[in-house]
Amino acid sequence: MATTGRVRPSPLLAAWLALGFAWHCALHHAPAAAVTLSTASRWVVDEAGDRVKLACVNWPSHLEPMLAEGLGKRPVGAIAGDVATMGFNCVRLTWPTFLVTNASYSSLTVEQSFQRLNLTESLAGIRANNPAVVDLKLIDAFKAVVSSLGENNVMVILDNHVSKPGWCCDNADGNGFFGDGYFEPDVWVDGLTKMATMFAGVPHVVGMSLRNELRGPRQNSNDWYK
Ligand SMILES: *[C@@H]1O[C@H](CO)[C@@H](O)[C@H](O)[C@H]1NC(C)=O
Ligand SMILES: *[C@@H]1O[C@H](CO)[C@@H](O)[C@H](O)[C@H]1NC(C)=O
Numbered sequence: 001m002a003t004t005g006r007v008r009p010s011p012l013l014a015a016w017l018a019l020g021f022a023w024h025c026a027l028h029h030a031p032a033a034a035v036t037l038s039t040a041s042r043w044v045v046d047e048a049g050d051r052v053k054l055a056c057v058n059w060p061s062h063l064e065p066m067l068a069e070g071l072g073k074r075p076v077g078a079i080a081g082d083v084a085t086m087g088f089n090c091v092r093l094t095w096p097t098f099l100v101t102n103a104s105y106s107s108l109t110v111e112q113s114f115q116r117l118n119l120t121e122s123l124a125g126i127r128a129n130n131p132a133v134v135d136l137k138l139i140d141a142f143k144a145v146v147s148s149l150g151e152n153n154v155m156v157i158l159d160n161h162v163s164k165p166g167w168c169c170d171n172a173d174g175n176g177f178f179g180d181g182y183f184e185p186d187v188w189v190d191g192l193t194k195m196a197t198m199f200a201g202v203p204h205v206v207g208m209s210l211r212n213e214l215r216g217p218r219q220n221s222n223d224w225y226k
Contacts, residue, residue: 037052055087055089055090056088056090056092057086057090057092058094059093059094060094062094062095062159062165063165064165065113065114065119065165066095066108066113066138066165067110067113067138068145071129071130071133072124072126072129073125074129077152081152083152084152084154089154090155090156091155091156091157092159093142093145093146093158094160094161095158095159095195096160096163096164097160097162097163097182097191098163098164099138099139099165099191100139100191100195101191101194107137108137109136110126110133110135110136111123114126139198150202155204155205157206157207158195158205158208160208160209161211161212163175163183163188163191164182168213169215172216176215176218176219177217178218178223180216188211192208192210195208
């Protein structure tokens with residue numbers, strides 16, 4: 001019997017609410033743990049056949065320094081946690097092909113990559129906020145970002161954005177279409193293969209987008225439909 005103006009839920013109701021909340025959480029967070037997504041007609045489904053809706057945010061890691069943006073500002077785990085808190089369950093994490101195919105990039109540590117570009121202030125920020133990545137090779141720093149997203153139940157789509165690291169996209173930037181200056185098809189396939197192999201055993205990496213925005217004067221319907 002309620003003796004005050006405030007109605008208290010019965011223990012049973014409270015239990016139901018708690019269960020409902022747990023179920024709600026499970027619905028929203030379980031997909032990141034799903035090993036395999038597939039399609040059923042128009043739906044993306046998990047292994048239990050339950051629908052999974054991808055709510056992805058883009059996180060660029062394809063620009064000249066080849067490190068996920070913002071690590072000079074905040075710890076990777078704090079950013080990954082915020083992605084989840086804001087209601088996203090997925091990140092489209094961009095990468096440039098040369099990160100894994102071209103030794104003049106793939107051999108660099110985070111520190112070397114930022115020093116090469118004279119990004120002294122950003123490097124100091126990374127040292128303060130993410131000291132653990134400073135001496136890592138760029139690809140290992142990329143893996144650390146992927147791991148952190150997984151720890152926060154965020155799924156990852158690896159997005160091949162450009163070949164040569166830098167801002168995307170311009171029709172004449174050499175990254176637009178097969179045969180452009182930096183877009184050799186065999187190198188592209190090699191890069192995709194390396195990334196697919198590297199992340200094949202990581203359950204929360206659920207997919208790859210094969211190339212961002214094919215474009216430029218070389219694109220043509222014969223090649224598109226080949
Ligand atoms: C490696 O990167 C350099 C510098 O961007 C570029 O000139 C060269 O074409 C690249 N090599 C390959 C094999 O992609
Ligand atoms: C970095 O600074 C050095 C020394 O001032 C300069 O020679 C070099 O061109 C700069 N590099 C870039 C990418 O701005």
